[in-house]
Amino acid sequence: MNKFETELKAGNFVTSECSYCNRIVWPPSDYCDNCFKDVNWRKVSQNGTIIELSRKENDVFCIIEFEDKIRVMGKLDAEIHMAKPGQTVKLSKCMLNDKNSFFFNLEN
Ligand SMILES: [Zn+2]
Incomplete structure (x- = not known):
């Protein structure tokens, strides 16, 4: 590791x-x-920017960019119509050995 x-x-x-x-x-x-x-x-900074969004069944998946460089995929805790590229999100949780290692919330 x-x-x-x-x-x-x-x-x-x-x-x-x-x-x-x-x-x-x-x-x-x-x-x-x-x-x-x-x-x-x-x-890494806790705040990132939405680059891409997609939905699979009831889950919203996203690519988030941090500090103009770092990109990770994760799951966004929001309805897809509430989110759009360019919006700021906050990292709520991250972990290893899970298919969705990064979890995000929308920032207001
Ligand atoms: Zn160097």
Whole structure:
């Protein structure tokens, strides 16, 4: 299990970041994909932006972007007509080893 998965299992959404290049390293990795130095790990902002939405039966699935870089898929706790791309959501819960590891609420 890598650091990202260990933290996710504990309910923390973290990203790798390179302090030499001053950039987020995503997808998460132990090494910067630019300079190959070790990364730092930190929590991701709790607020993201809806990129895409889809519905499957009564569930709304979404792709959410954080900090202009980090994209994850998850489940949105809302009716699909209440949400649209560009809207802000808040991470409500994340976990590992579940088909839907990320859960979001709409932010007003
Ligand atoms: Zn770097």
